[in-house]
Amino acid sequence: MDIIKTSKDLVEKAEEEVEKGLEVVKDTFHNVASHLPLANLAKHHNDTFTIEVDLPGVKKEDIELKVEDDYLTATAVRKFKNEVNEDDYYLCESDFGVISRSFILPENIDRDKIQAKFEDGRLYLTLEKLESKKTKNISIN
Known part of the structure; x- marks a missing residue:
């Protein structure tokens, strides 16, 4: 037992x-x-895709975009720091450091036509399908 x-x-x-x-x-x-930046993904009828990545507090020159293998990676450095240092008091509400977000690229995306725009703390990425993979209308005779 x-x-x-x-x-x-x-x-x-x-x-x-x-x-x-x-x-x-x-x-x-x-x-x-x-700690990941938030992102919005959208597919459009004209054979393009958009990705919007929220990067508040980041400057354009502190963003790096790269395509490696099947990954598109946005890396940024946020340098905001709200620091108060008084005689009897210390406060540091910091929001700084490296942030990164990666997206898997489907094989039908043209890696040479990726466009990027940064505006008001948001990174806008536009991706196009390869010409050979785009939707084509066929006329009927």
């Missing part, structure tokens, strides 16, 4: 540890996701 009780106790303890581990993983993913 002691073996059965001990086995049940071990199973219950293992289940509790797994649940704690899952909570830690969930909290970690939430923390990472809260």
Whole structure:
């Protein structure tokens, strides 16, 4: 009987540890996701796609865009820092550091025609399909 009780106790303890581990993983993913810049994705009927990436507090010259393999990556450095340093008081509500967001590019996107515009804290990316993959109307004779 002691073996059965001990086995049940071990199973219950293992289940509790797994649940704690899952909570830690969930909290970690939430923390990472809260530091990613938000993005809006849209597909248009004229064979283009747009991606809008929110980058408040970032300057245009602090943004780097690159295509590597099948990934389009926007990396930026945010340098905003609200710091108060008084005799008996220190406050630093900072929002600075490197932020990055990557997007998988489908094979039908023309990597040479990616366009980027930065305006009012938002990065606008326009992607076009390869000419050979664009929708074509066929006339009927």
